[in-house]
Amino acid sequence: MIRLAANLSMLFTEHAFLDRFAAAADAGFHGVEYLFPYAHEPMALKAALQESDLRQVLFNLPPGDWDAGERGLASLPGREAEFRDAVVEALRYAEALDCQRVHAMAGLLPADADAVVRAAHHATYLNNLRFAANEAAKVGCQVLIEPINTRDMPGYFLSRQAQAMAVLEAVGADNLRLQFDLYHCQVMEGDLIRHLERQFGAIGHIQIAGVPQRHEPDRGEIHYPAIFERLESLGYAGWVGCEYRPAGGTRQGLEWGREHGLTPDAARNTRSNG
């Protein structure tokens, strides 16, 4: 049975952020992920996890100035000191939340980037990821890299699966892994099951959504039952993050998850029964 995690940056946005944990547990989730924890003290997040008996599965490193359009620091030449601070800050949260995965977003290429600029980003990326993996290993954490589609995020440095696999190989750290988001892969490349099979040994986390609208996984062009079946036959033991924007209410849209272990209110009943 696959293990589904609720992405609290996209699901349960009907609630204030700290209330989304209980909403996720009530819907039957046992794990949560989200983009960024940094607006909250680690202790407040830890309390929210504990009160709802949830595991913290994943979050992202500080991404630079998100509101100004930045999308990560890992490949940005000249921003290495900031990237290192981001690693330290993320690992402080990871330790407090007992979270075993952090995602290091690569950042954007300038619109007019030529081969020289690309090469500089690539070299910076490798050095920064080496540093991040080394620091994360000290606290038993994995660092993840995720190819993101350039329709949603134009200019994103890491957009293809083969590029990510080459980066993992070049860095060669056991705890540097692939965040395989099937939504992004479908938009850029398709051939999902073959990608899954080829990359299986490198995968540290999986995320899902329907394509093209990034709604529930039972909407759109990806046939997730076949994906889940293959994941199970491959013996995937990690988490699958539900990183989609519900087409309507989050709870109304979760019917698809019932056959994958999402039993609404079961966890709350267990909790209230002590």
Ligand SMILES: O=C(O)[C@@H](O)C(=O)CO
């Ligand atoms: O797919 C996504 O959008 C996320 O997993 C992420 O980390 C960057 O936005």
Ligand SMILES: [Mg+2]
């Ligand atoms: Mg993703």
